[in-house]
Amino acid sequence: MKRIGVIGCGFMGSGIAQVCAQAGYDVLCYDASRESMDKSRAGIEKSFDSRIKKGKATEEDKRKTLDNIRYAADLAAFADRDIVIEAVYEDLDVKVGMFKEVGAYVSADCIFVSNTSGLCISDMAERSGRPDKLMGAHFFSPVPVMKLVELIRGNKTSDATYQAVRTVTEDLRKVIVDAPDGPGFIVNLLLVVIMNEASRMLELGADPTELDAVLKAGLGMPMGGLGLADLSGLDVCIKSTANIYEGLGVRDFAVPRMLRRLYDYGHLGLKTGRGYFTYPAKA
Structure with missing residues (x-):
């Protein structure tokens, strides 16, 4: 092979x-x-x-x-x-x-x-x-x-x-x-919860930079959940989240309103220059 x-x-x-x-x-x-x-x-x-x-x-x-x-x-x-x-x-x-x-x-x-x-x-x-x-x-x-x-x-x-x-x-x-052959397998099942809850906290007025700092300094993540979502692409994140929610029907996996709003506006993260964070234009 x-x-x-x-x-x-x-x-x-x-x-x-x-x-x-x-x-x-x-x-x-x-x-x-x-x-x-x-x-x-x-x-x-x-x-x-x-x-x-x-x-x-x-x-x-x-x-x-x-x-x-x-x-x-x-x-x-x-x-x-x-x-x-x-x-x-x-x-x-x-x-x-x-x-x-x-x-x-x-x-x-x-x-x-x-x-x-x-x-x-x-x-x-x-x-x-x-x-x-x-x-x-x-x-x-x-x-x-x-x-x-x-x-x-x-x-x-x-x-x-x-x-x-x-x-x-x-x-x-x-x-x-x-x-296991279940929605989100292992990593995404865990990761989507973190990303989704971070997104929901933004709706309550939390600062995205501070949220990611907490995840990095407090939980030892090399990258915060919001920054990782931007890197992965919010179009990818929303699809993954929706697939897991459809399979499990658990509220934690429902697409957050902030994620849906960014997606609808075409702000898909690093690849579009804006997502949860704003990125400098490529030279």
């Missing part, structure tokens, strides 16, 4: 492609947007340039990694892939549709992996048409930095599929946690 396909060349997909290539895997990427693929390669190069300046990587590391990454014009090029990892929009229908589309080209032995942050793996696997060959691997952002990966088996995921994906994840030198 040395040939990996990554579908979706946004921030998460590019990070997954980078760590797989760094580990020596032959990585083929695809995105419906040519611009996204161009930005993906440029982003990986920029990531390496930053690490090289800090003495954490060499030019040779950069060259070897980039040599292991190619970009495909269409999904037909995925015919020889052993594993396909999707990192597309967090919507069950979108993800299932993508797996069905690529499924027309790959072999019957090809393993499908979803980077969903909380959608039901069993439902996704059943609808994909190959329930024993699909499972979840929830990476965290930014992928080259964050060590944790949640592995999630569907109710029909085979032992062989799980072991193959676990082996790849170990090769990436990640910390592996087996998570």
